[in-house]
Amino acid sequence: MKETAVFEIKSVMHRPDLIYFTWNDVGGRYHVYKDGIHLYEGTVPEFSDGDFKHAKLYNYSIERVVGGDVVDVIALQTSAFAEEKNKENPLQSLVMTTIVAKTQIALAWEEMRDVQEYDIYRNGVFLQTVDVNRYIDRDFALDESYTYTIHSKRPLLKSEERLNVSKSIASTLFDWLNRASSKEEAAIESFSVTKVIAEPKRLLTSVRERENLEKVDRWAFRYTTFLADEWVMNPHPLTLNRYFKGDDRDFDPNGESFRTRVDIELAYDLERSPLFFTKNIGPSIAYNRLKHFREKATASFDGISVQRKDHKEGEAGFHLTHAVGNPLTTAPKIDYEVRAVLRRDGTFDLTGTHDAAPHHEVYLMQGSRNDWFPIHQVESKGLAWMAPVVAWEYWRISNFTSS
Template identity: 60%
Template sequence: MYNYSIEQVENGEIVRVIALQTSAYAEQRNIENPLQFLVMSTIVTKMKIVLSWEEISKVDEYNVYRNGDFMATVKTNHFTDYKFSLDESYVYTILSKRALAKSEETLSKSKSVLATVFGVLNPVSNKEKAATEEFKVSKLIGKPNTLLIPVLEKQRRTNVNRWKFRYTTFLKEKWVINPNIVAMDHYFKGDDRNFDPEGKGFRTRVDIELTYDKPKTPLTFTKEIGQTVSYNRAKRFRQKAVASYDGIKLVRLDHGEQEVGFLLTHSVGNPLVKAPEIDYDVRAVMQRDGTFDITGFHDQAPHHEVYMSRGSKENWMPIQLAESKGLAWMSEITAWQYWRYSNFE
């Protein structure tokens, strides 16, 4: 990400400022996550906020939201907002979908056929949803009045010395029915909660902390796995166990003195029965000036929640919240949900 400030000067005075954020076009792409190198440009002026993004292959339209409120459906790869406050921050979200058969992913066409069959056989789903990839791109834009201060008048930004990142998967229900209807383990104990960064129950939880103000900028990593408990059809206890931690891995990515990132991969299964694993992948870059860019993709089950915190006292900021579509959606033949969240402040 590169931030630019363009100033119009007349008679030695600055009469107009334009703030721009963009990135270079990447020749090499990550086929597994088409959003990772997606070029997105943001333009902020006193009169308008413009979002422009690189087209996602085979996507026909995009739905644009601002702070959770629907704004427009566009068939082009840009959106302009004329009605906003100069003293308010905004989160713009661009949602789109694509048939799995049109995906860039390897073997996507054969996977699409299997996903369609899955949708027909699964009574709580349908063949269209099972074979549809979902994309979510979010941009946090700081207060325009702050972004549009002339460069020589701006105060130096305070460095962010502490970054925290939390990724949790959980089961919202109190009781979860096993998709395998002939299994002896008919029910699993759920976590009985909704989205909450401090939620007590979970299937898995990963915490990552980056500390810029310590020697060598340490990146710490902790992982927890909740106990899996099963019951028979009469909801009588059958067995319990904890899955292996081996499928949760973190790789540190050093991009420069003021920019550190990581690659987090997650594949954790059910320790009691043969079942698909909870899979997700996250790539993050956190700059010391407070700029971040996080991309990921995950199964569409169970619930996934991702939060981030900047600074020693700042509260958790929701980055990605995704509701489960049912345990059967953890199957490798169903489509992924892709997401990206970055900021311009």
């Protein structure tokens, strides 16, 4: 006997060699597409896929056809389990499933070890805290885009082991650098996973209607680190360089003052789709205790590098690493890492990790729009959070688009 439920996904199952999902059988014939390729047609409301790359995002469309016309659509985005987990950033291989139907937006994600609860935000507004790895939203408009962010935390149980630093040395160092924060707070890892979802009415159109949509010819990426304060006191009390000049600004993709800035452009519209890479480092300027100028220097570019990553035609990306210090004092370096996939169909998937200092701001730009889209902005917790004994910040952002 057929179910009378609405046209929604019923279950999704992941195994290392399988992605399998079912949906409510509401009558008609069903067509399943993966990234625009027609893979299934029939009346059985289920689909199995064993042809995929691990940790790669795939966009599925399930179309319900009656009398030759597409009368309803479910859009599903997911990935397969990674064969090997990235120990440096667990979010890179995290499986997240996004389902969009006329009656629901559903998010489900792989459980994270030692995480007890997740805070759910929509368009920056807190919705609720859940103790399970899923969330369903039924209060949404079909003609609005939505950004969901899942925040979670867990203890950094092996921080001392990772760095081979004794607990007493780590505690003393952190206390000396930052009296305002506790060692307990410094040993908490923070995670944020963000999904940017296009207007549901665009996702819920037939694949045929989307065939002629324009592709993204250019992607631009910008990562900037900066000191928000005008003056920054040197944590070493005996130095003659008592103060450093800060950047004296807030988040701004075009902010003129910064510690470091990396620009990457991927040009799909040029032969061989070249990757352009630019790196800039702001000067370090030191002053004495009366804030009189003492010296000025610029750090080396050697700590910034990019490796291009090609996956297939129309799907390329990069691996960016960054470790830049202050050339005028002995201090921890600004460390961060980003892995990115920027597809020509408009899908992006970026994963990063960094110290909780200084301010970090990351932006994307599509085509020639000339407007930066903020994908990650984090305020500094204080220069002590650059120390190697402190937990990192982990983030991932991807989108579900109709292209």
